[in-house]
Amino acid sequence: MFEQDKPIYLQIRERIEDQIVDNQLKEGEQAPSTTQLVNFYKINHATVSKGVNQLVEEGILFKRRGIGMFVAEGARERLIQNRKDTFLENFVVGLVQEANKLGITDQELFELIKKCKGSV
Numbered sequence: 001m002f003e004q005d006k007p008i009y010l011q012i013r014e015r016i017e018d019q020i021v022d023n024q025l026k027e028g029e030q031a032p033s034t035t036q037l038v039n040f041y042k043i044n045h046a047t048v049s050k051g052v053n054q055l056v057e058e059g060i061l062f063k064r065r066g067i068g069m070f071v072a073e074g075a076r077e078r079l080i081q082n083r084k085d086t087f088l089e090n091f092v093v094g095l096v097q098e099a100n101k102l103g104i105t106d107q108e109l110f111e112l113i114k115k116c117k118g119s120v
Contacts, residue, residue, distance in 0.1 A: 001041070008043060013051035020060065020076050021083070027076060031061055031069045 002008050016032075019025040032040075037048045052069065055061040060075045099109045 009047050009051035009054075011051075012037060012041070012043075012048055013054055016052070016055060017060070017079050020071055021079050023076070025071050027071050027073050029071050030067075031071055033068050 002011050016025070025031055031052075034045060034048045034052055037043075037052070038045050041048070052061065056063060056069070058078075059072050060079065061069045062072050063069050096109075104112070
């Protein structure tokens, strides 16, 4: 259920983020409560709270006292932009650097990406 090499609170956070990015949780909709997540995943309340609170601190979720947590306006777009930035840093920069070392032209690189994308 959870990966061994990554803290569980981060995995909880990422699962909520995925639900927002995939439009399973829409802006303005109520997110699962920490109690619901604790019961569903059978994990410690503090672990769930840590992941959820990070999303609250970043403005992805917001709390309404006595009601629950909700997806903030603009949350999906912010998450997508953050993931694009991370994708650029973690994958594209290294790809371009290696392509330059190998003398691969921009056009060749573009064709390689199109070929790869078509086979996935």
